[in-house]
Amino acid sequence: xxxxxxPRTGSAFRPAVLDWLTTVDHKKLGxxxxxxxxxxFAVGGILALLVRTQLAVADSTFVSxxxxxxxxxxxxxxxxxLFIIPIWAAFGNxxxxxxxxxxxxxxxxxxxxxxxxxxxxxxxxxSGFFFGGSADAxxxxxxxxxxxxxxxxxxxxxxxxxxxxxxxxxxxxxxxTMFRMRxxxxxxxxxxxxxxxxxxxSILQLLATPVLAAALCMLYIDRNFGGSFFDPNxxxxxxxxxxxxWFYSHPAVYIMILPGMGIVSEILPVFARKPxxxxxxxxxxxxxxxxxxxxxxxxxxxxxxxxxxxFFGFMTFMIGVPTGVKIFNWLATLWRGSITFEPPMLFALxxxxxxxxxxxxxTYSAAVPVDFAIHDTYFVVAHIHYVLFGGSxxxxxxxxxxxxxxxxGRRLNDKLGVTxxxxxxxxxxxxxxxxxxxxxxxxxxxxATYNEADWEALNMASTIGxxxxxxxxIPFLIAVVAAFMRPKDQPDDxxxxxxxxxxxxxxxxxxxxxxxxxxxxxxxLFDQRHGIGGHGVHPATGEGRG
Amino acid sequence: MRNAAxxxxxxxxxxxxxxxxxxxxxxxAASAQFGQPKPVTEEADSLHTLYLxxxxxxxxVFALVTGALLYMVVRYRRRSDELPPQTHGNNLLEVIWTxxxxxxVLFLFxxxxxxxxDVEEDAEPEDLTVNVTGFQFSWEFVYDLADLGxxxxxxxxxxxxxxxxxxxxxxxxxxxxxxxxxxxxxxxxIHSFYVRNFLYKLDVVPxxxxxxxxxxxxxxxxxxxxxxxCGLDHALMRFQVQVMERPDFDAYIAGLASEQLxxxxxx
Ligand code: HEM
Ligand SMILES: [Cu+2]
Ligand SMILES: [Cu+2]
Numbered sequence: 005x006x007x008x009x010x011p012r013t014g015s016a017f018r019p020a021v022l023d024w025l026t027t028v029d030h031k032k033l034g035x036x037x038x039x040x041x042x043x044x045f046a047v048g049g050i051l052a053l054l055v056r057t058q059l060a061v062a063d064s065t066f067v068s069x070x071x072x073x074x075x076x077x078x079x080x081x082x083x084x085x086l087f088i089i090p091i092w093a094a095f096g097n098x099x100x101x102x103x104x105x106x107x108x109x110x111x112x113x114x115x116x117x118x119x120x121x122x123x124x125x126x127x128x129x130x131s132g133f134f135f136g137g138s139a140d141a142x143x144x145x146x147x148x149x150x151x152x153x154x155x156x157x158x159x160x161x162x163x164x165x166x167x168x169x170x171x172x173x174x175x176x177x178x179x180x181t182m183f184r185m186r187x188x189x190x191x192x193x194x195x196x197x198x199x200x201x202x203x204x205x206s207i208l209q210l211l212a213t214p215v216l217a218a219a220l221c222m223l224y225i226d227r228n229f230g231g232s233f234f235d236p237n238x239x240x241x242x243x244x245x246x247x248x249x250w251f252y253s254h255p256a257v258y259i260m261i262l263p264g265m266g267i268v269s270e271i272l273p274v275f276a277r278k279p280x281x282x283x284x285x286x287x288x289x290x291x292x293x294x295x296x297x298x299x300x301x302x303x304x305x306x307x308x309x310x311x312x313x314x315f316f317g318f319m320t321f322m323i324g325v326p327t328g329v330k331i332f333n334w335l336a337t338l339w340r341g342s343i344t345f346e347p348p349m350l351f352a353l354x355x356x357x358x359x360x361x362x363x364x365x366x367t368y369s370a371a372v373p374v375d376f377a378i379h380d381t382y383f384v385v386a387h388i389h390y391v392l393f394g395g396s397x398x399x400x401x402x403x404x405x406x407x408x409x410x411x412x413g414r415r416l417n418d419k420l421g422v423t424x425x426x427x428x429x430x431x432x433x434x435x436x437x438x439x440x441x442x443x444x445x446x447x448x449x450x451x452a453t454y455n456e457a458d459w460e461a462l463n464m465a466s467t468i469g470x471x472x473x474x475x476x477x478i479p480f481l482i483a484v485v486a487a488f489m490r491p492k493d494q495p496d497d498x499x500x501x502x503x504x505x506x507x508x509x510x511x512x513x514x515x516x517x518x519x520x521x522x523x524x525x526x527x528x529l530f531d532q533r534h535g536i537g538g539h540g541v542h543p544a545t546g547e548g549r550g
Numbered sequence: 551m552r553n554a555a556x557x558x559x560x561x562x563x564x565x566x567x568x569x570x571x572x573x574x575x576x577x578x579a580a581s582a583q584f585g586q587p588k589p590v591t592e593e594a595d596s597l598h599t600l601y602l603x604x605x606x607x608x609x610x611v612f613a614l615v616t617g618a619l620l621y622m623v624v625r626y627r628r629r630s631d632e633l634p635p636q637t638h639g640n641n642l643l644e645v646i647w648t649x650x651x652x653x654x655v656l657f658l659f660x661x662x663x664x665x666x667x668d669v670e671e672d673a674e675p676e677d678l679t680v681n682v683t684g685f686q687f688s689w690e691f692v693y694d695l696a697d698l699g700x701x702x703x704x705x706x707x708x709x710x711x712x713x714x715x716x717x718x719x720x721x722x723x724x725x726x727x728x729x730x731x732x733x734x735x736x737x738x739x740i741h742s743f744y745v746r747n748f749l750y751k752l753d754v755v756p757x758x759x760x761x762x763x764x765x766x767x768x769x770x771x772x773x774x775x776x777x778x779x780c781g782l783d784h785a786l787m788r789f790q791v792q793v794m795e796r797p798d799f800d801a802y803i804a805g806l807a808s809e810q811l812x813x814x815x816x817x
Pocket of ligand 1: 049052053055056076077079080083084088142143144385388389392393396397435449451452473474
């Protein structure tokens, strides 16, 4: 094969930047996704602290009602659309091709396009602040309210459509990659559970996101071209928006959590030194959650008086079944294990315990008559965060500590990781547990201020907790900076992992693998380490190679 | 060595259960309703019972699973470099723990369904009707003088209304021990009619005729507010509900009526 010599001009800096801007390498794109999403995690976090500062005391005047509506809307929009959904593409991009033994994603250029749609979308969404105010109708953009607000709403709509395109083509790319690019021996039922979770997530994205795009186009037409899709005075229907919006956004809830469950299901077996208990049951439970996820959307609409309550209540309860199976499987994985508590494991255990609470407080909404009281109160805000923060964000940090050596060849300091974990789980519960009680007592969500003296103590506690979460990011940032100040010293497999990403260098070469171990199960590296199934240790990938 | 570990684990689980029980009791003691406001309607009584049921089920599941998790974490922390038994799964166990959640959720679903049928009864034509209109950013409550429900009433023609303003929260008055129907209308955006002590809310949706019925069994004044984001001053869309004895109610409406007829005559 001929080699093409690339002429080096200018400083070494220019090609490096150009390289990042034009890369189609799944690993580099994964890193770009990671930087982008963590940036918006910080932005969303700062907005959250503004929300909590405003609500710390009754009759607060820290921000105006107008500003408040923008702040909480952009907090949720950033956290959901610019952080948690795309960060799974960061992990997916980096890890999925490695775990299935592929050289790259199926369509590297489309992969680059998926990423490069994000920055313009982020900029558009936030540019509303410079055009008379950002979107302020909540991330749910309920009509008719969202038909009549300022320009920021149009920018928000376009941004979300761009993000939808990114996640749709990204999903197609993941699916083709997993269906077509697996290494020899890597059958579907030997694929790591993380890959399975990304697979189901991708199916959900592919089927649900276009529906959201359609809804957003209708809203845009209503706002700008005299449409009346959501205007009863023009023959439209107000509830139609909620139906199409939640038809996307309920599956989107699983889009936001399934890959996190995948990460946890990678971490628990490694740090307990046992296989994931009931691998197939776990895969089917994931598929089950995905399937049921399409039949529960109207559980967000029980108080509209326009949905078939028993049906949606029933289906919502049923989702508890595969979810319960997953929790039991995680517990059984720990059972009689040999557990150590490095930061990835702490965050994974944090996930299991906090997500459990998010599942339990979710049943309050599935029980339709109970939902009549708690819907649109702080109880629901507590629920959202036990799932998306206690669940997804803990999984994000678990995944970061776990794969950081693979991504960057350096390890995050364990002590700092433990410190972050302790601060975060204490701060998290202090911030969000009191919200249950506030919600039960009747404090509505999305209110810029309240005048009940009774609610002050709990709100103050919550605000203190929120700032503690903020503080917990300090040890993390120190750990990151400290890691980058050291040379790359990580071995291929620092944790005694099970899956193929640990069979190559940290970080891997551009072509990913020099050679692959034989694959006889969903744990090829475990088999290799213990000489099971194949012909002993493969010479090229023996352990200890630096 | 092993025994010491086991003893430690047992002590740990014991302490955990005590702490859990303690916090449960203290939460319960702090509020007689386990967090919910006092239910003041017949419907709210059943809603509250269901809430308690879900809470009990939730606490049991939480205690068992979290207890099991803590147990595993303490009991199976790494003590040697020996590889633990590699259990890949167990079909019987899988079946059992698929069945457990099915049973729990079916039980909760059936209970919810029963309560739902109970609280969503239709109103009778002779019940008092209050027409509620939500608007940015307050409420209007309209009574039809010819249709004031089961009391003697002031009688007469026309309607009386109570309307709130940005600076003044409106008061919604209803009689005790009588079914009252609320008909909800909006002409701008979606609002939600939420009275905390009813443990109930229903959205006020443009283009949709929503209504519900309650029978209050306790007099008093209760806080209420809009529960669906409706724009700038959504947070200020508060109102109060006052439940009165029937004669007081009639007198109150009669007072409103003469006041408003007076005003109507002035110009
Ligand atoms: C420091 C961490 C966080 C704090 C203190 C925080 C705080 C809050 C508060 C107080 C609200 C209620 C605002 C209101 O209803 O007026 C809220 C809403 C919300 N948050 Fe967070 N949050 C945090 C992190 C997150 C994360 C990580 C996510 C998602 C991944 C998230 C997603 C949401 C969503 C979806 C809403 C609903 C907004 C709406 O009603 O439209 N939050 N947050
Ligand atoms: Cu949902
Ligand atoms: Cu409102």
